[in-house]
Amino acid sequence: MTNHWVDLRNSDCLLIMGSNAAENHPISMRWIMQAKENGAKVISVDPRYTRTSAISDYYAALRSGTDIAFLGGMINYILEKNKYFKEYVENYTNASYIVGDKYDFNDGLFSGYNKEARKYDASNWAFRRDDKGVPEKDPTYQNPRCVLQLLKNHYSRYTPEKVSEITGTPVEDLLNVYEMYSSSGTRDRAGSVLYALGWTHHTTGTQIIRTSAIVQLLLGNIGIAGGGINALRGQPNVQGSTDGCLLFNIIPGYLKVPRSSQQTLEVYLKENTPKTAEPQSANWYQNTPKYMVSLLKTWFGDKAIKENDFGYAWVPKADDGKTYSWLDMCDVMYSGKINGMFIWSQNPAGSHPNTNKVVKALTNLEWLVHANIFNNETASFWHGPGLDPKKIKTEVFLLPAACSVEREGSLSNSGRLAQWRFKAAEPPGKATPDGDMVYRLVRKLKELYKKEGGKCPEPILNLQWDYGDDKGKFDPHKAAMETNGYFLKDVTLKDPTGKDVNFKKGDLVPTFGFLQADGSTSCGNWLYCASYTNAGNMMARRGKEDPTGLGLFPNWAWCWPVNRRIIYNRASCDPSGQPWNPKRAILKWEGGKWVGDVPDGPWPPMSDKEKGKLPFIMKPDGVAFLYGPGMVDGPFPEHYEPYENPLGMNPMSGQVSNPAFKIFKSDMDKVASGDPNFPFVCSTNGLAEHWCSGAFTRWQPWLLEAQPELFVEISPQLAGEISVKNGDQVKVASIRGEVECVAMVTPRIRPFKIAGKTIHQVAMPYAFGWLIPKSDKNYSTNLLTPAVGDANTMCPEYKGFMVNVKKV
């Protein structure tokens, strides 16, 4: 979230799309309902009429996988009707930038496409820059190559009629939603976008979110109270574990993973430290060397010295341009080339796409280590339905973990709020926190490598591992302090006002502004620097003060970065530092300083041409991107059909699906588009009573009783066509697998008119399996889903694949 949960109440209009917040984030409704009481309008856009739709002021249906078309139509509406926030767009976005001559777009493809590699050469999409490297601009927007003109041109194709033909949304509904939501494009109104897995689970997922970013920027809704793009995330610490980057492509603090071509730290830093010639850009990532060297100091301690590149050579290098995501690793496992695997509290045999392939891949492992609080379908895959344990070699170590109230530590919510939780009881039996397991395992590995030697032992032997308490257990406070970072020697540094400040060796670093690139500081994650300081554990604070009256609660726990509650908040003010909307001022330049939320940087407002900085500090040129040349699949979002789609064609262009996602080609990766054997669109969804694949919640009688078994929602019209009654047992099949479940015939879901044809959609939760309740049949909906992912993120396409439904 750019904003935070309580801030939803400050909104005038909430567009909830790709999210069923009432079902999956029920407590968010506390603030959404308060916004409604204050007069806000709530819009729900969803293939189903959900619990969120039920409390909305306006509901519009769309077919799964057509969100870019829906929102592209909104961009067209905003530009055509001149509804955009002109001062905001002019000052804070790249609307006036001139795009270079190589950019082009033709029939669904951008310039620079290589069909064999399914990749674009994004250098074709660069801005035109002058001799000094400053982007050329046309503030009058007369130049046909300026971003605003290209944007208008691109989305002029997204007429309400064309959009309706793709999404199945009646034109009247489209226009009503566009009108309601674009009313937030004035200085005194705020519009908030709320999304969840309904947007990320597509081969175009990242570009759907980009489309919403374009809408929000045009309407001046980023950085303001009651605005923003708010990802409602679904796991307790998915935000923190993303910030901590337990991911193949990034290392802590969203630093890029070192690639094979970056053989030295110097090359790595050169390629990953953006430069700008824009005089008023802060270009925050110019600090990358400080963050990277401080991270290497946390990892390798005294062994990381300037002479050895701070241990950079010991960090594994991923091949350039290669992805190592779950979809990739599952495919490699399936081909038998991965021997061992760790899985921590995740249930891929229930929650990952194409479950038959997942299970087959697991049988190819020599060993699997799994830690969890309950057993699940992944740890027990070897005796699942249809498998003979006597034929499966995989050794499984199932480690009993402490549950959330049996351990101590912090977790970060969607609003980037890191909150400390305390331990209420000892875990039962021999269960122990995951941190303790890791702590012990690394100590054992160090012992083995010291005794026996082995391949490249340095990173293991030199890994700084002072994380134990006096009883030899993992101490989360030590890890939290390492994450915050230390001064490693006595230093005198300048504070932002230019005054000298002295720090002693062993002091905790007060904020990331003091991190150094010379090895004199450590920091496990620069974004969390300031979370645990000499003043104490900021994440454990419980202050209820609310000085702005806007629900920022600055003394409650701690928020990254530097306790800033709304990011890009200087965009809530005009260039002279005065809030666009004085009634909801989160920030104001007053008496030579910023008052309110922690500002994005200490600089004065940008009307100060010498010291002032642009608000979008994480972008090299300081402005937000309407035109985004950094994406792998095009600088403007474009509608493509899901990989598996009902028509086998795209009503918008000759390019059916996103041209840049990776296609897996194993014998188990079948697809069926426009195939009469699989005529219905299917989408998966969550349930209030279950969590993800149900691996925790199915073990709890209170919850299982409320939602005991798998079902498929089908419309009365479809039920009539296939002669199914409410409550009948049906079989849902895709080309990859099939699953039995109960039919729920409900008017919450209805047929769509797509390109002149009637297309039915069905919907299924994915919270069931076979281990509990115990069954000889597998009730995992993911037996049906395709293992294909978004072009930018590799997030699987669980929303929008093709099935058939038949009575059993």
Next chain:
Amino acid sequence: MDVSRREFLIISGVLGAGAALSSLGLDLGPVKAYADQLKIDKMKTAKHTTTICAYCSVGCGMIASTDTKSGKIINIEGDPDHPINGGALCAKGASLFQTTAANPNRLTKVLYRAPYSDKWQEKSWDWAIGEIAKRVKATRDAGFMEKNDKGQVVNRVETIAHLGSSNIDNEEVAVLNSMVRALGLVYIDHQARV
């Protein structure tokens, strides 16, 4: 039975409403068993601990009550002082108690499934850590790739994969990340991508 509203909530939470309802004349024997072990004579002996919900990412505050005599958690409810949820919880959050030791389905021992076996065996932690470390080392040493096919030094291991976790604390994420990078792993992913 003279109890305040808060104590009533605590008791009814502990017992799945069992004891409170049985005091009203209903027989809910099975849920009483857990309570009997706790020997709650005075609820004032409960220690309160603040925690955060273990499900979605709203980050609702909760208060866990632990019986100071038995050390067992006897109730979990919404934290009324928390600025986000103000004491409210959803169905899952309100059931968090059933993830604690009160749930007999919890894993409480290290389990091991040998190759081609059809059952779990109970093992000790020392054995498990030792055996896992041996396998990690053997697989890593056998599959370690010092250079890629372009001759670039890559110091990586493609034969061990790593998945998870959005369900552990930031501090645990930090040490886990240190471990996987030190081992040289590159197949690293977690729930953020599903």
